[in-house]
Amino acid sequence: MRRIIAIAGALVLLLSGCQSDKKPAPAPVATGNLCERMLPKLAGTWKVTAALPSALAPMADSCKLTDTEAPQHMVRVSLSILPVSAAEAVRLRKVTEENFRSGHVAAKVMDGGLGEGSWTLDPVAAAPQLGFRTADRLVLIRGDSAYGSAYRSDRSTLAELRDMAKAITELPNGLPIAAPIVDPPHCAPGLAAAEKALGTKAVLRRGGTVDGTTYCQWGSATDTVLIRGGGSTSDQAGIFRQYPAPPAKAVKVGDLGWQETNGYVTYRVAKTYVDVFTTRDGQAPAVLELGRAMVVSYRR
Template identity: 40%
Template sequence: MRRRAAAALLLLALVGCDPHTTQQQSAPPGDLCERLRPHLPGNWTTEHAPPHPAAPLSDTCTLVDSTRTAHRIQVLVSILPVTDELSARYRKADETSAATSGFAAKITDGGLGTGSWALNPAAAAPWLVFRTANRQVRLRVENAGAGTMDELRTIAHAITALPGGLPVVKPKAVQSRCERGTAAAEHILGGPAVVRRDALVDGHLWCQWGSAAASVFVTSGAGGSDEAVDFYLVRDAGTSTMHLARRVAVGAEGWQQRDGYLSFRTARGEFVKIASAPYDEMKPVPIVMLARAIAPAYS
């Protein structure tokens, strides 16, 4: 997920089943980037990355060019299978995001079968989405100008041909402190969370719940983190003359955008952000209820 300001309002960009590439059913465990690296041209290292807070809930890793560290490719693989119907929803969300971001380029066919699309803007980093073994893969150049669409397609083909297929994943990774928010998160999902990706990221608690069609996430960080920057952007939106966000009684100071995205500061100086995806289906009141349920985990 990336931030952007428009009319002083922080807007969220979404980063979204018939298999079109046959893979073996018995796939080995392990980090996809680490297994993929020997099959790519060039010299790459890998970095672990926290689960991606969007729909579909996805595991994430990063390929880093050892000769040019700004050359980085983010690799996201959905935890659950993605159907044709869900794939169409995620593509529509990407199309909306691209349009509201002001890109001159439009979402186009990704060239890798049904459920594949791409964006290759002149002034930003490209991304490519496709499905293999019923799961959605998103490849994204992290830094504009440090990677090409042709390169993403080369990596995509290497993934579809990877011996053993995609890694086996466990559906749930749970942190006990996140349980405070599970009932409220499942209310947002409209049913049980069938996948969980809770984690400690740089020592800060992240909680993520997912269903086949949606996800709910709570992420946190210290001063200077994305969460801190987001908090001040949302607060500025609320204190501007346009009043594009409102104060909410959560934590030491909480603010919520009109779309439901919520950010609060704790008394200890930690910053927490809460949202659900797809973003165009997010509702403000359930997000507030989740924020109040999970806030004691950060006290």
């Protein structure tokens, strides 16, 4: 009997030792794009939707968060595809300041408080913006709406963007890594002209359709080229209808087209309205060439 009790006691000790050695299962972490990874850490109720690409350089992948309780309250999140150095972040902040100054934005670019090159912009009428660098990638967060960032939701605040930035820097599984090249067939006709506009190989490529607008984007380490086409209710249609307007000149592209002195092209092909532009200066001929090359993809 004593032997049986001793064996039973030994088994209890053995089992309890095994249990103490067992480590708790790690908590599940979010995957997917940056908005999807942020979602579990955000206050409020949000849903993730697709976003058209940002026209800014460096080229970035974008997504959108929409407040389910106030659908006009949106936040756009953009993450650079390639790493960005601290020195490059500082340079991009200066470019941002120059762009806002030339656009007569009634607000001053301020330090973002999130490391070298970070910045904030908080206009009274337009949506707030916050740019910063984390894990060697550049992140841009800005208030958004169905009418773009020029509209400011009553709920859109810089404090909210700072909370979102904190969530991004504390993501348990880090930032998403995206393939540099996503190259759908409808973008193929424009590749050669896009590389001419970039002045180098397009090491970054994207394309797709979001909310009825079909786009292609090509990028180098420092510049991007973007073409977008939509129907009669799209932003591109609204822009096209503002022409003719000096100093833009009529150009032969699609059924009717116009080009600004900075190279920006807007044109119509059948029932599709298209615009083309690049962040690289002095590329008006190449931008027009790209618009012509892509007519075949937009004539539908």
